[in-house]
Amino acid sequence: MKPHNLVVILLICIAAATVTPASAGPADVTVTSSTLDPSVLMKGDVGTLTVEIKNNGADGVAIRSARLYGSGVVGLSDPYPSVGDIGAGTTKTFTFTVRADGGEGTFYPTLVIDFQNDGTLRHPVPILVEDTPLTATIVGKPDAFSEGKRADIAIQVGNPRPNDVSGVQVIPQGTGFTTTPTGAFIGALATDEARTVPFNLTPEGETDVAFTVSWRNGINAHAVDLTLPVTFGEDKRQADLFITNIEVTPEAGRYRILGDVMNAGLEPARSVLITPGSSAIPTDPFRVYVVGTLDPDDAAPFEVTFRTDGNATTIPIIAEYRDDDGNRYVMTAVVDLGGTAAPSAERDEGIPMTGIVVAILIAIGVIGAIFYSWRRK
Amino acid sequence: MDTGFLRVLFDPGRFFEERMRGEAGLKIPALIILAYGIVGAVAAALMVNVIIAILPGEAQAYAAFGIAIAVIGALIMGYLMWIACAVILYAISMIFKGEGTFTRTLEFTGYGFLPQFIGSIIGAAFSYQIISNLTIPPMTNIEQIAEVSESLAGIIATDPLMQISGVLSLLFVLWSANILIFGMKYARNLSTRDAALTVGIPTALYAVYILATITGWV
Structure with missing residues (x-):
């Protein structure tokens, strides 16, 4: 071989050695996965975006920086200013704090990775923002509320969102009532699931009861209110007492009233007491007549004895009763004494x-x- | 001690025995019946006065008339009762072959009303006590008047004072009967047993009636 041929071959080898890269290029680095917690944001929510990249090349790749930018969903955390090398076949994870500043929809903030050798990787990460809140509905309440009467309320909380939520609670808010329990904790609620929570509500007056349903979407707290107007009305099922078959008998020094008390309601009347009302002075032997429990469509006789001041022409007969919760009710029937002579209240009772x-x-x-x-x- | 005709209350045997020695006289018995009738008239007037007080204004104009009717009725009733009692006793004594004039029987029966006179005073006082304690509402129509009258009757009938008065009247009837036993013994020349039966039979019937009234059987 001639000497100049040998020099040419040597130069070609040197050139070849110079052209061959020292490491893998940007093309070998790919984004393998991205996750968002929570998986679906609501407007204003803050989430954590985790992006994993992998070096598919045979050699390491030097990365200068990594950052996330975009509109609608913006990164809150600082970019990675100096990342370093990612070895061949290895992965690297970047975590960004993001916030949904825009409206609803799917946003694509871009992950930008700058390589040491003038290369750049741009990868749009899809993030779903949906503002649908949890739903709260009243699935059980009485036909009418009554002052001091306990009412059974049932609240159903549903999750129409595309992601699970946690920390779900239902808390009644407002004044003029008491509830048992004072709040209900549901906890995690998977997508398309619903839970029902019962409350015993005892109103002290007409009011609005706000049931606040609160939950967490990731670290973001949300709440929605469900208002239950409490207006008093006639309970269609409550005990309804009537006093009939009144017979007024004047006796020496007093009156004796015989009659029947009937329950025309649909619920039993408990602890029924019959007493003569104001302007009457109850006397023995029947100052008060205890009927006890009066079932629906049932009737019971009663008897009361009393004196008057001599001028009374009517006397109220009072029927007191309670419902199953112990709430007290009063019914008054006016009995006419006008057609009877009045025994004097001044005379002593009994045998003189x-x-x-x-x-x-x-x-x-x-x-x-x-x-x-x-x-x- | 001679206490006049009042001696008949405590010593009727001797009183009638002495009266048999003289002619039959009806003056004192008639006065006794008059006094008995007056007390009854006062009691009736009190009751009528109560009734009149509850009548409507225009009806109260007849108050004096109503009271007068009550007084006259009570006086007449006293004499009618006297005669009726004498007739009954005279008739029953005939069963026992009694002898004596009806006038004598009438005289002695009149003396027998003396305890009734005392009893009627006490009864009137009790009735006044009951009536004065009543408050009666003013009435505007005839239905109310009927109701009040009915309730008044109920009140008076059930009043303990009235029941006590009933028992007392029974006692005075027994006292009268006791006097009349002696009266009939002498007026109709009966044995004590026959005189007791003559007086006892109607008295027992009357006592049963009084007791039935007190206890509410009738």
């Missing part, structure tokens, strides 16, 4: 002792006179 003493003395005198007349015969 003075009259008895006089009668005994007279009896002794008469018997003595009769006895005397036979002795003198």
Whole structure:
């Protein structure tokens, strides 16, 4: 071989050695996965985006920086200013804090990775923003509320969102009522699931009860209110007492009223008491008549005795009763005394002792006179 | 001690025995019946006065008339009762072959009303006590008057004072019967047993009636 041929071959080898790269290029680095927590953001939510890249090349790749940018969903955390090498066949994870600043929809913030050797990887990461809240509905309530009467309320909480939520609670808010329990904890609620929570609500007056359903989407707290107007009305099922078949009997020093009390409602009346009302002075033997429990469509006789001040022409007869929760109700029936003479309230009740003493003395005198007349015969 | 006709209350045997020595006289018995009738008239007037008080204004104009009717009725009733009692006793005594004039029987029966007179005073006092304690609402129509009258009757009938009064009246009836036993013994010349039966039978029937009234059987 000639000497100049040898030099040419040597130069070609040198050139070849110079052209061959020292490491793998940007083309070998790919984004293998991205995850968002929570998986679906609501407007204003803050989430954590984790992106994993892999070096598919045979040699390591030097990465200068990594950052995320875009609109609608913006990165809150600082970019990675100096990343370093990613070895051949290895992966690297980048985590960004993002916030949904735009409206609803799918946004594509871009992950930008700058390589040491003038290369750049741009990868759009899809992020779904949906503002659908949890739903709260009243699935159980009475036909009407009554003051002080316990009502059973059932609230159903549903999750129409495309992702699971956690920390779901239902808390009644407002004044003028009491509830048991004071709040209900549901916890995690998977997508398209629903839970029902019961409450016992006892209103003290007409009011609005706000049931606040709160939950967390990732680290973001959300709430929605469900308002239940509490207005008093007639309970269609409650006990309904009527006093009938009244018979007023004036007696010496008092009146005696006989009658029937009937329950025309659909629920039993408990602890039914019958008493004469104001302007009447209850007297023995029936100052008060305890009927007890009166079932629906049932009737019971009662009897009360009382005196009046002599001027009363009507007397209220009061029927007190309670429902199953112990709430007290009062029903009043006015009984007309106008057609009867009024025994005086000033006379003592019962047998007049003075009259008895006089009668005994007279009896002794008469018997003595009769006895005397036979002795003198 | 001579206490006049009042002696009949405590010593009727001797009183009637002495009266048999003289002619039959109806003056004192008639006065006794008059006094008995007056007491009854006062009691009736009190009751009528209560009734009149509840009548409507225009009806109260007849108050005096109503009271007068009650008084006259009570007086007449006293004499009618006297005569009726005498007739009954005279008739029953005939069963025991009693002898004596009806006038004598009438005289002695009149004396027998003396305890009734005392009893009627006490009864009137008891009735006044009951009536004065009643408050009666003003009435505007005839239905209310009927109701009040009925309730008044109920009140008076159930009043313990009235029941005590009933028992007392029974005692005075027994006292009268005791006097009349002696009266019939002498007026109709009966044995004590026959006189007791003559007086006892109607008295027992009357006592049963009084007891039935007190206990509410009738």
